[in-house]
Amino acid sequence: MWTFTSDVEEYAAVAEPFLLGDPVRNTVALTVLAALRAGMPAKGARFGWWTVDGEVRGAVFHTPPHPAGLFAVPVEAVAPLVAGFGGDLAVAVGPLDVTAEVARLLGAPKRVVSERLYRLGTLAVPDVAGRGRPCVPGDFPLLVSWYHAFGEEVGMGEGDEVERVARRLAGRELFVWEADGVPVAMAALSPACGGVCRIGPVYTPPSRRKRGYGAAVTAYASRTGRDERGAEVVLFADLDNPTSNAIYQAIGYEPVGDYAHVMYA
Secondary structure, eight states: OEEEESOHHHHHHHHHHHHTTSTTTTHHHHHHHHHHHTTOOOTTOEEEEEEETTEEEEEEEEOTTSOEEEEEOOGGGHHHHHHHTTTOOSEEEEEHHHHHHHHHHHOOOSEEEEEEEEEEOSOOOOOOSSEEEEOOGGGHHHHHHHHHHHHHHHTOOOSOHHHHHHHHHHTTOEEEEEETTEEEEEEEEOOOBTTEEEEEEEEOOGGGOSSSHHHHHHHHHHHHHHHHSOOEEEEEEETTOHHHHHHHHHTTEEEEEEEEEEEOO
16 A cells, blocks of 8 residues: 655655665665755655555655656556556656556656666776866856756756755765866765765766766765765666766676666656
8 A cells, every 4th residue: 555745754754764674776765865854845745655564565756857766666566656646657767677567557658768776896996197076166167067968968857957066065975077177077976875875977078078087086986985984885877878887887886776767758
């Protein structure tokens, strides 16, 4: 049975212990929950948990305009979830078996973006000219432009880049790689939730690509997460981009599982 609420604390009290049972696969759900508790705007947010014989067996979150997060939804709970949402799942993301069930119920989506979740094993720092550093307030305009460019490139821009960059900058979540004193690539690192940090997004402007800067800034942020925050580090990579997948594996990331964004609007 699904129970739905718009109260983040009610949701957290019930769902968080369940989500913490697998903090790697539930990294997005846990970091979204932490951000909401820290004051991230979430107009129209909706949360739910799936119980069987009184035991929590699944959880879902939707914070428009972001996709509905089906990361912790069992396949057998998808049909009642779709019914509970009134068939309104314009954009959703989750494991392949779950999104396949969504597609069976709602029909073929207009677009599917396939991703792979990776977990950092032994970090191999690439030999790339330059240095990594945390972002500072003076980087703000550049970071906003890069966030916007990233959203345009992947076709999945999610809301107000200014608000998002300001929040992540204040939380010391953004890093750049500098070459000759100039920022040439960016990576974000979520706070540790359940002992897991997540890298993303990673962005290198087109004019700076194929020089190793994306790998370098990812490795720098990954080492920050592991060494300074004492956490495991994970990331998602677009499976239609073989270059990024090869880069992440070369610096020590190992596959965990495959996921899909399904878009009906």
